[in-house]
Amino acid sequence: EAGVTQFPSHSVIEKGQTVTLRCDPISGHDNLYWYRRVMGKEIKFLLHFVKESKQDESGMPNNRFLAERTGGTYSTLKVQPAELEDSGVYFCASSPWTSGRPLAKNIQYFGAGTRLSVL
Amino acid sequence: DQQVKQNSPSLSVQEGRISILNCDYTNSMFDYFLWYKKYPAEGPTFLISISSIKDKNEDGRFTVFLNKSAKHLSLHIVPSQPGDSAVYFCAASKGWASGTYKYIFGTGTRLKVLA
Numbered sequence: 001e002a003g004v005t006q007f008p009s010h011s012v013i014e015k016g017q018t019v020t021l022r023c024d025p026i027s028g029h030d031n032l033y034w035y036r037r038v039m040g041k042e043i044k045f046l047l048h049f050v051k052e053s054k055q056d057e058s059g060m061p062n063n064r065f066l067a068e069r070t071g072g073t074y075s076t077l078k079v080q081p082a083e084l085e086d087s088g089v090y091f092c093a094s095s096p097w098t099s100g101r102p103l104a105k106n107i108q109y110f111g112a113g114t115r116l117s118v119l
Numbered sequence: 120d121q122q123v124k125q126n127s128p129s130l131s132v133q134e135g136r137i138s139i140l141n142c143d144y145t146n147s148m149f150d151y152f153l154w155y156k157k158y159p160a161e162g163p164t165f166l167i168s169i170s171s172i173k174d175k176n177e178d179g180r181f182t183v184f185l186n187k188s189a190k191h192l193s194l195h196i197v198p199s200q201p202g203d204s205a206v207y208f209c210a211a212s213k214g215w216a217s218g219t220y221k222y223i224f225g226t227g228t229r230l231k232v233l234a
Contacts (some may be wrong), residue, residue: 004162033221042121043163043208043224056219091162095220106151106212106220110162 002026004111006092012117018080021114025074025094032075033095033108034067038088046090049075050097061086082118089113122146123211125225133233138196140228142209145190149211153222154183154194157206166207167194199232206230 005024013019025032034046046065047057051072060067064083069075079086093108124143132138140154150171155163169176169183169192176183182195196203206229210222 031220035222035224040226042123042226043210043222045221045223048219048221056221059221093162106214107153107165107168108220108222109165110155112160112162 004092004094004109006090006111006114008114009112010115010117012119013082014119015084016081018078019082019116021077021079021090021092021116023075023077023092023111025092026109028096029094029109030072030097031095031106031108032069033093034075034077035091035093035110036088037091037113038085043091046077079116082116084118087116087118089115121226122149123209123223123225125207125209125228127228128226129229129231131231131233132199134201135198138194138199138203138230138232140194140196140207140209140230142192142194142225143190144192144211146211146213146223147190148213149223150214151212152183152185152192153210153212154181155208155210156203157208157227163208196230199230201232201234204230204232 032049035043037043045059048055049069066078091113093110095108153168154166156166157163167178167181185192206227208227209225
């Protein structure tokens with residue numbers, strides 16, 4: 001079974017340009033998450049999709065970031081225009097739906113990430 | 120405001136000995152805790168987890184201990200092997216009561232197992 005795939009693996013752009021990251025979750029996983037790790041710090045939550053709906057986007061830094069998940073399958077994260085502080089590794093993760101059971105085990109499976117360098 | 124803290128950025132252990140990685144949290148609403156392992160240029164890989172109603176969970180060489188009163192959890196690896204050398208992240212979740220299963224991660228601890 002294919003894992004979570006992300007591309008590109010690395011993107012180098014100049015400040016002010018636009019970049020689109022893509023994530024293909026594990027087939028059948030309704031939950032899709034985006035995270036970001038900046039400068040070797042903690043991995044920070046950005047947002048959570050359940051199928052095509054945004055369940056929680058409290059971690060999105062600002063309105064330069066736009067995430068979509070068309071048809072509840074793959075997701076894209078667009079940064080427009082990119083700033084220097086957007087550099088980092090962007091991880092996507094997916095997990096199956098667990099019906100909101102209390103204390104339900106919800107293991108997220110991560111992709112290898114996209115390393116974004118804004119110059 | 121760092122809700123999950125891993126105060127040791129690095130740890131070196133001799134092969135065959137025990138590795139103990141520590142994690143502290145501040146939010147008593149967390150009800151599920153996980154450890155992930157990360158190799159360079161790869162994504163985090165799930166290692167072991169524990170729910171807040173337990174104080175210990177074991178899986179082979181890996182054991183996670185949870186002390187809710189101290190808001191502290193630890194990962195024990197026995198015996199440590201060179202292949203265990205990686206960055207270990209502690210993560211916590213508030214569960215569905217918060218409307219999302221998002222993880223809050225610590226900053227990671229780099230474990231080096233010396234042969």
